[in-house]
Amino acid sequence: MSNQISQGPAVPGCKKVDPILVADNVKRQFGGLVAVDVEHVEIPRGMITALIGPNGAGKTTFFNLLTGFDKPNTGTWTFEGKNLAGLSSYRVARLGMIRTFQLTKALNLLTVLENMRLGAQKQPGESLLAALIRPLWTKREKEITAQADDLLKRFKLDAKREDYAASLSGGQRKLLEMARALMSKPKLVMLDEPMAGVNPALTQSLLEHIKDLKKNGTTVLFVEHDMHMVRHISDWVIVMAEGKVVAEGPPAEVMKNPAVIDAYLGAHHDTDLGTMQKKGN
């Protein structure tokens, strides 16, 4: 099995030709439960990587650890060669690694536009002293607003611009959170179930948008249960089960992998994961 992404065969923990994120021995226990125990994993730069696995596999916990929202028992990881272990979450974000949350975190009593603006970096007006002197930040604010409007249009939220985020539907909040994450032009975006609750018509355009991100050089890592989506847009798939990376590789091959089918379906070995419908969540 050969591909352009990994060095050598696609086995769990394999080295990548050009990794953007490299994690080693990341382990997180909750009491007696080992939620995450990743020996080695590399995320390829400029690609769309899917992180899949059954419920409770440790995907969200792994996201939390990598982005500084949770502390591991052991482990180190680097982003573009910079060591991130122990760094607080806001610093991780500033380095260009932005995540979204599985349980959507829209800022309810801010308007949709304010939510978006908050996602931008390098707004001098966010410092207390400069905030008082409008000329110092109005120019940047205009740029930010233009960028926000552009994204809102693409995510079909432009009509909601002035509404409180609290008034959005569940799916719209997912979209808002994703759009907001893109405001800072991240190098790596980590999306935790971006499509959960988004209607199928919109899913298509979102998929296109994620592909656009890749075209513009952004690396995407996303968690998703919808196998159609995984198959459709990802260049690489990493499979977690019980905290460990149990398989990785190009989507078509991973989905045929017996270890993966095993992890997902237990006994129902003859089902092809590619035809499996998303359940629950």
Next chain:
Amino acid sequence: MDWGAIFTLAVKELISPITATYVLCAIGLSVHFGYTGLLNFGQAAFAAVGAYGLAIGILTFHLPLLLAVVFGLVFSALFALVLGIPTLRLRADYLAIVTIAAAEIFRYFMTTIGFAKVTGGSNGLSQFGQEFWDLNPFPDLDYGFGPFTYRNDEIFVMVIAWLAVALCAVLVWLLMRSPWGRVLRGIREDEDAVRSLGKNVFVYKLQALIFGGLFASIGGMIFVLNLSNVQPQSWGTTFTFMIWTVLLLGGAATVLGPIVGSLVFFFVLSITQGVLSGLVAIGALPFLTDPQVGQIRFIFIGLALMLLVIFRPQGIFGNKRELQFNV
């Protein structure tokens, strides 16, 4: 009952420097709670720190007035740091507990005999206002008309107090419309989301705590300059809860809320006092004595606060959707 007198008294209450003090403290609390979501139950301590800072600066360190004001404000900022650094990384309730405790501790420290040389102990401090009164530009005349006649000193402190209110209100208005204010409001909604967008939430919360505390300290200074003395018992938990009432009455996440809340609060407080005393005097309320009237008003305040929180949590001015209680 003399309605004219009751009404006049209420209006005088409305424009008194004491009311301005509450407004300033409530503006500070709106920065804390209304905009940032910080549960500060020790606003009285911030006011007290300002008041004592000013008085001690003048009496013990012989600072000129302006430097004593700065001294009080620095003291207030340090107080915020001491409360904020250990608690602002934790869940919101920790700040609530620590502020309420710190306010009491501070008051006991000021009362204790051990520091009486500096703090005046339970007698408090006085005789620190000379330089302030010397600044009075108003000639020694009576001002106003009829019942609203004030001496030049009273006019002076009233002008200073309401000027301070105007300045602070404008400052908050400017800041809350800025990107800095946006980050604070984001933190009120969900700190983790704001963190994930690359903002140093801890520093913003600390800034908000300091900043809102400074307003209360300025309020405390005006309060004691007006009375010409500092008393430790002025700064009990009652003071803090009156400020909360004022804030919730007006609307926590608004600039006008704290101002209008205080005005309404003190107006109603004064009117009810007048009316109840009047009724007691003519024997219409045989079960009440005059001293009890003062206390029964506070029962009404408690009741009003409860009704407010239940039926109009956004206050008079608040936007129904902008501030519900999500504490």
